Amino acid sequence: MREMLVALLAFGLVFAADAFYLPGVAPQDFKRKDVMYLKVNKLSSIKNQLPYEYYSLPYCRPEKIVQSAENLGEVLRGDRIENSLYQIQMRVDEQCKFLCRIDSLSSAQAKAFRLKIEDDYRDPGQPTCRDGENAQRRQEQFACKDIRARVSRRTDLARIVGFEVEPFSVKHEYEAPWDKASPVLNTCNPGRAISVTHDTPPQPVLEGTEAIFTYDVRFVASDIRWASRWDTYLLMIDDQIHWFSIINSVMIVLFLTGMVAVIMLRVLRRDISNYNQLESGEDAQEETGWKLVHGDVFRPPAAGSILASYVGTGVQLFGMALVTMIFALLGFLSPANRGGLMTAMLMMFVFMGMFAGYFSARLYKSFRGEEWKKTTLRTALLFPVASLQQKDGPGWWSLLVVTDLSWLWPYDVTSVACMQQKDGTKAGGHGSGPA
Structure with a gap:
């Protein structure tokens, strides 16, 4: 009996797969x-x-x-x-x-x-x-x-x-x-x-x-x-791989990297040699060379809130691009569906606001910041508001849609960031460095 049910289910899936079409692209x-x-x-x-x-x-x-x-x-x-x-x-x-x-x-x-x-x-x-x-x-x-x-x-x-x-x-x-x-x-x-x-x-x-x-x-x-x-x-007409240009670029990068590495090694060896030659304790207390800035990497930046907003928006854009490309590779974004790609990108941008709010709050808390609410609002409003300038003149309906999205983005990012603020605070506290 079970084998018969499995066979009937497989037989039905054959017709279901043959009749499956994405919305808007059915023949x-x-x-x-x-x-x-x-x-x-x-x-x-x-x-x-x-x-x-x-x-x-x-x-x-x-x-x-x-x-x-x-x-x-x-x-x-x-x-x-x-x-x-x-x-x-x-x-x-x-x-x-x-x-x-x-x-x-x-x-x-x-x-x-x-x-x-x-x-x-x-x-x-x-x-x-x-x-x-x-x-x-x-x-x-x-x-x-x-x-x-x-x-x-x-x-x-x-x-x-x-x-x-x-x-x-x-x-x-x-x-x-x-x-x-x-x-x-x-x-x-x-x-x-x-x-x-x-x-x-x-x-x-x-x-x-x-x-x-x-x-x-x-x-x-x-x-x-x-x-x-x-x-x-x-179809791409010029789809040949330009191996000469690729090899040339790789060789230039390797050459410049080698030059910088040699210079850095010489400077580090000289500074280490100078530190080892210090004789008195008073000289040892004097900070020279690399020791002058050795603690700056752990000090919070002057505009930590803006930096956290930039990082959160970068995570949001990266997630949007990654998920959109995955959906495109799977065939969900057909060229027959006009405007489908841009619609999917906008929806993914809104959805990825949760990650933007979380990572911006987490990074800002690692700076031991207290104004996390302003950071959350800045993450939600900074780039979306700056991108509302429509130079193509799509009309009042497009302006209304963009205005609606401008309210949707901050709501999504802000609400999720507020919900994740507690977790972001804990995660950020463990990552704090010495002052």
Whole structure:
């Protein structure tokens, strides 16, 4: 009977393991012609640290902009995930599909577009322009208003395992008058994708010009497994080990260490020889050389409370990094869960406040300090309050979240430090040195 129960339990665990997925990263299957809605994010740049909303530029915008629900990590990163007009049907290819038309770019819109192009702004992964030979020669900016999407799907299941976007710029032409209901573009061929060549005129960013937005979609079969879909993005191109640089650095460190050791040994031998040559008791009482500072290592520092706060915060950061890396190695922090890494780091930082409070109290008590409450508050407030400056401008909601965290950190660190103060006092008392 027991063997049968064990066999049934093992059989059930097989299906449980096969069906186990972490929150937020479970696979989603699509049927043919199922609609997939693409979303847009903030505009960011490697040249400028100030992000902008996607619809701050004259892009095609829906009638009602809906912001997606974000987790704590996405809010603190300043993400702005919103809906768009891009719609893709599963396993349905599209060629030069019309998205929208902007009748005329105003002076402010054209200027904003040019400034974003010069600063290399992009909706993460998609640049706002393409620098071609014509742009370099004539010092013009061209808007990347057309995209070509390549969607990889599993051959056996309707799962998306890859998504590639190629932005390009084409100045579309049509026969007047403009038919808004069913527009027909002369630059588009419904049977094939647009071929961008040097003869294809790009879309200039000039005041008074119109802009027509289009996009292509192509589905391709792929053998990539669902669990391996992120390997392409996580692949390191330059993964060679630079042995020469490593050996060079090690040799320099060893050489400098040897030089310092030789100098220290010579000085110590000379001082020891001088001490051994003392003849009278009066000379023996005179402190020279190393004896002048031999007791300073046991004297408490002038700012022992601040030092204890620094040490406690260092323990807190080290514990946060260690636990976060362990969870990442175990696969709990998937790249598919946007903002999951930052959320986990913040939660671990709050949780590790107990160790920060304990070690700061223990170290401060080893200095025979009496103001342990101030040390505990300083440990809880010093670095969190100093790090509340948000330069990315994530908005009032992020500021509210950061404010809540600023209250959560001190509460956690202070409460646990107060609970551990008795143990910290005992541990610190045994470590006190002679004055």
